[in-house]
Amino acid sequence: MTEHLMPDGRRPANHGPRAAARNRAALVAAAREIYAEHGLDAPLSAIARRAGVGQGVLYRHFPDRAAVATAVLEENVRQVEQAAAADGATFADVLGVLTWHLTESAAFIGLLHADAAGGSPGILAYARALSGRVEGALRDCLPDGHRLNAAQDLMIAVSMVAGAVTGPTREERERRALAAWRLLGVGAGPVRPLDG
Structure with a gap:
């Protein structure tokens, strides 16, 4: 596994639950926007991109399309x-x-x-x-x-x-x-x- 370090050689701070809560809120807001623009069949990858997170983060919060719609x-x-x-x-x-x-x-x-x-x-x-x-x-x-x-x-x-x-x-x-x-x-x- 590759460890990503900051320019000064330190590890980036782990924001733990705060980052998870921010990511979830960003995903819900992004899903609302994407669904308004493209309908409920819009690709989940578009939601992740709009939220500024990877698809892995999306799937950690929402296992499937129904879970995203339910959260919205x-x-x-x-x-x-x-x-x-x-x-x-x-x-x-x-x-x-x-x-x-x-x-x-x-x-x-x-x-x-x-x-x-x-x-x-x-x-x-x-x-x-x-x-x-x-x-x-x-x-x-x-x-x-x-x-x-x-x-x-x-x-x-x-x-x-x-x-x-x-x-x-x-x-x-x-x-x-x-x-x-x-x-x-x-x-x-x-x-x-x-x-x-």
């Missing part, structure tokens, strides 16, 4: 939940974060249409659980008496907006999503990722 979905849902839990969060703010994820992630849209998509019982149960978490986060911020307060109306509206999110560019998908919210009479806040 989990991160999308986590950000929606965090947006809802933020101090002073409004329903419009959370819709803005949700809408950003809809415009960025074809897999996220698929999750919200899981009941119609069919598939294996395990995947369907997983998708329903994630969709339920999204609904719970949205309901936490939904004002009393809001037009989407009825039992199924909230997620039907989200699915309708998700269905409108089409177009060759992120800007076009965002424009269509915001138009769909407007047509439903619902205001969405700034379309942005949670940390943006």
Whole structure:
């Protein structure tokens, strides 16, 4: 095994778990971008390149394509939940974060249409659980008496907006999503990722 040394002859620092966490976060962010640009069938090597890591690092974190997609979905849902839990969060703010994820992630849209998509019982149960978490986060911020307060109306509206999110560019998908919210009479806040 070849040992790589720094120019002064010292071994490079081993950042251990910190590097692993950074690499995983970079891979999830890269996967989201690559999937938005090229769809879910994009080569995993493109994700590794975008993240600035080798394919071996990708496979240490994610054994297969499904694991990468699952990690992106989990991160999308986590950000929606965090947006809802933020101090002073409004329903419009959370819709803005949700809408950003809809415009960025074809897999996220698929999750919200899981009941119609069919598939294996395990995947369907997983998708329903994630969709339920999204609904719970949205309901936490939904004002009393809001037009989407009825039992199924909230997620039907989200699915309708998700269905409108089409177009060759992120800007076009965002424009269509915001138009769909407007047509439903619902205001969405700034379309942005949670940390943006």
